[in-house]
Amino acid sequence: MESTLKNVLPLCCLALPLVFVSGACDLSLGGVEPACEGWRPGDVVITELLPDPEGTDTGQEWMELHNPGRSAVDLQGLLLYSARADGSQERAYLFESSVPVEARGYVVLGDVRSDVLPAHVRHSYGDTLGSLGNSGGLVGLRCGDVVVDEVRYSGPIRSGVGRIYDGRLVPDSTDNDEPSRWCDAPPASDGGTRMSPGAANPACVTPLEGSDGGVSGDAGVPANTCLSSRTGTVRSLSRPRPGDVLLTEVMADPKAVADSSGEWVEVYALRDVDLNGVTLANEGSGRTLFGDSRCLEVRAGTYAVLARSVESAANGGLPSVLGTFSFGLSNSEGAHALRLFLNDTLLDEVSWTSAATPGVSRQLDPARRDPTRNDAAESFCLTPKDFRFGLGDWGTPGAENRPCVP
Incomplete structure (x- = not known):
């Protein structure tokens, strides 16, 4: 780990306490910093901040920089600074050693106080910036009198949620001055952390107004588009056609958990499709329309699980659930x-007349995995007892089905 206790003050400041206030010794002037000539505004861009980590802030705050250029750059000689939103009480850190940032790459800088850097932090500025303001503030980088980038952010800041520059936009040191281009990182599709240190940001959802940062409801993603969890960008929906997606497995009577939370259905895609706007219906009045701002994507040749609950403890230990149905x-x-x-177009249908076997799913023989043969009841069979999932029920949710044995 690079030392977090470097003395980055010039000689004129040695008599001062270890508080990095640029006004006290004019850190921004030439002759104070190591050579950093040639930097221009926008050569690196601030793209994400975590001013308020979960738990204690000390040692866990970080900020992300992006190099939008075609050549690598090195932060050595630059001054990293933070202040209140009005610019007062500035504190600064000087990069005395090499910190390269690859072309189109990212680097995460943190206030790590321990001897070991966490995986997402490339370089520590230690305690030199103090604590970033949780109700707002500014951070920036400069070379002498050239401000390479500076960002003002405002509250409310959510604990444990990164404040991101919209991933739909090309990082730009002018555009990121506009507060409306920033938002709270949206929820991850897998329920993981709401931040993306060292990687491209997901898309902000619009409109960004509101106390939740605009992530509620349909999140403002335009019609016929969705937010891709794989790329973090908004793209056009890939609408399925008849035969593009098949029903391949049904758990109607779970044994390990209650039916109301443990029932599930498996689908298989023959080409890349999104289930946004698709309706799952039973023989009666049960209907669920799958709608979401994120892409309910099923890649060609893969399975997806639709279930009554996304909670693993409640649904019997299913793998990741793509969507939930209510009937x-x-x-x-x-x-x-x-x-x-x-809409009114039938994509696929399966039918059966036998009673469900408690704790055992009914699955499609993989040899009959096509839009015609999965219509026949004899193409389905009970999952063999050797194939258990989660809490012990029999089935292959989200995985290859087993061949039916005569």
């Missing part, structure tokens, strides 16, 4: 069906 699946004998619709 129940019948356990009794009789005419049963599941259908997928896009």
